[in-house]
Amino acid sequence: MNQDGLRHKTLHWDKAIWDACGAFTTHLRPEHSLFIGELSQRDLGGVGLAEVRTNAGQIAKPRQNVDNADDRYCFLIVQRKGFCQLHLDGHAIELAPGELAIMDQAGECSVEPQGLIEHVSISISRDRVRALSPHGSLSGKLQTRSPSGRLLRSLVNQILQDQEDCFTGDDGMGMQDAIIALLQPTLIERPNCQGLEDILEISGLRRQIERMVGEHLHSPELSPEWMANQLGISIRHLYRSFENSGDSVCRFIQRARLQRCASDLGNPCLRHENITEIAYRWGFSDSAHFSKIFKKQYQRSPRDYRVESAMCS
Known part of the structure; x- marks a missing residue:
């Protein structure tokens, strides 16, 4: 299939990405002959959860004005299968299966799958994450080997197992409280000791x-x-x-x-x-x-x- 044909196949995918995550644009690799793009989303008591499966070359979003309506969230990214590289405000990090990261929707960000990947994105309040770190970055890889990191990963796994259940607004608020409480001690600080x-x-x-x-x-x-x-x-x-x-x-x-x-x-x-x-x-x-x-x-x-x-x- 030529690139025009593949581009036509991504139209439904592009709309799904915009609805779930905001103004992201999908780019294909020149050698692509088979495009896979699947996205499903659920509302868990006011907390959005999106499951993504794709082999896109890059899914990118430029820096936006934080007053924009679609920049209210940070995304907790859970890598389930495959490897990908995240570019978060000029910093590149690698995600392997089982690893987690936080992505600021208002910042410049992109996802580059290395082959076919599956990951889950959980939307949490950007204002509440900002309150944890008023002057720090809202994007980065999360340390899942620390006690808090292991708790966060267990919590996320439980959410994925229970997502078919009916979540009330109180359930969603409590879930978001727990995630945010565990974020700060798990965010890997970028080294600042290097000149x-x-x-x-x-x-x-x-x-x-x-x-x-x-x-x-x-x-x-x-x-x-x-x-x-x-x-x-x-x-x-x-x-x-x-x-x-x-x-x-x-x-x-x-x-x-x-x-x-x-x-x-x-x-x-x-x-x-x-x-x-x-x-x-x-x-x-x-x-x-x-x-x-x-x-x-x-x-x-x-x-x-x-x-x-x-x-x-």
């Missing part, structure tokens, strides 16, 4: 690493150790360039390889190539391991992904 020179150095190194990964994805020897040796830095310094985003070098390499494989599997010009050839081309040396992690990322086997892409082209 500007350190921040610029790490940012520049990260871009250099990302370019190196893109240029050597086909090589089985691509690894943190190999890159550190090529760059003349320590392994610790290499890992440090990914720490502030909550990502890791190995996860970044694996996702990049899977994305290239998915692109080739969906390319009608490469249908003559078998799946193992494609996996080997992008640095995978074990076809069984490749199939396992591909299915985990895209919720379908490489073969099924190729068949579905062909049906939609």
